[in-house]
Amino acid sequence: MRYISTRGDSPALDFEDVLLTGLAPDGGLYVPESLPQFNLEEIRSWRGLSYSELAFKVMYPFVEGAIPADDFRTMLDDTYGAFAHKAIAPLVQIDSNEWVLELFHGPTLAFKDFALQLLGRLLDYVLERRKQHVVIMGATSGDTGSAAIEGCRRCEHVDIFILHPYQRVSEVQRRQMTTVQGDNIYNIAVRGNFDDCQRMVKASFGDQSFLGGKTQLAAVNSINWARIMAQIVYYFHASLALGGPDRSMAFSVPTGNFGDIFAGYLARKMGLPISQLVIATNRNDILHRFMSGNKYEQQHLEATLSPSMDIMVSSNFERLLFDLHGRDGHAVKTLLEDAAKGPVSIDDFRWKQARSLFDSSAIDDKDTCDTIRDVFQQNAYLLDPHTAIGVRAARNCRRDASIPMITLGTAHPAKFPDAIAASGVSAKPELPAHMVDLFEREEKYTVLDNNIADVQGFIAKHWKNT
């Protein structure tokens, strides 16, 4: 499998190089040159497989040639064997034909573990084989950071630097990152927002001279293709559990960086019958404004009760634009350069093409709280604020009540006790056993100004040049 850049000006890479390169040198994101195709009969034959076996079927075509099948199987068994729920991604019914796919039974209680537990193993495997060191540089609005640290901290060949927006992640999220001890782990709180952190990460990939040519950056954000690849699997898993592929499914996806929903879009392109994808955003609603009015316009980023989705510059939207523009990288490059200067629209027929699959809804904090409360009153089931946005958007956008509507349950409610309290629900979500002493653990992080030279200087000084 070869991977190409969405901006059309970088050489195609194989899986191993794409894993280590992260962002393409032309600033684009890597996508497979072509996608594996599965017919209904083949997908049907996967019923009853364990999560890890299914993951192998879905993902192996992407890594074939780079990782031997048996080694990949072992990585998958180890990855999903460490999840706390036997079903790995259980479905919970919350209303007639309406479900939540719980993706928070991994070690850090968010969907990020599905990919980052695997990414850590893939990096370790490839770096050990090459005897190579990398500096992991990632941006987080709260969940990627802890999942990346947990997934990669045992890798011998990495130093990890995670940027989070100062005072704009929940306390549980911050402590999940900052209490992990290790002399290769550095948390940087940037006096800015998530977009600032992500911008610094992308710019650093573009010019890595601050590392002195002695190592290279690796990405843990969803700019790294391996992240998206692993997130495709649970769409197949959920569909098979509810009668797919012999019936279509609709998915509602709490969305920020557009990675998780893009994985659903790819599952459909690979052959899984999906009739609708709902983009669920909070008040930071650039994607909703685009889907409802064909206007892509950045606005001021606001802090909400769903901090992980406080994102305006949505990385993976570029991967969708690439497809919508017939995979013309230069058209995407021009569009995104224009978008950095002001509002842009795309050709009406391309926008309508997107609208035939995607719907969208923007949910404010009040409706988020109302949804947490309503679902708790009706089902004694506690939603985290991000999943609540997904459920509310699903209800706003549903096209056909006979088609199962599955909302991705992206995080455990215990990560967001303030949002739960704000909703008026008296239940206190409890942290699982391995995290009960989280508030007693010692924290370590560095606060830096929103300035790329300071951040790069910090990384240059601390990575272990051994």
Ligand SMILES: Cc1ncc(COP(=O)(O)O)c(C=O)c1O
């Ligand atoms: C809990 C939670 N829900 C939803 C999202 C949005 O996912 P994506 O950025 O892939 O759109 C995130 C962050 O990415 C998250 O941490």
Ligand SMILES: N[C@@H](CCOP(=O)(O)O)C(=O)O
């Ligand atoms: N919501 C994310 C933001 C980063 O997204 P990613 O999927 O590109 O890593 C977070 O919680 O950090």
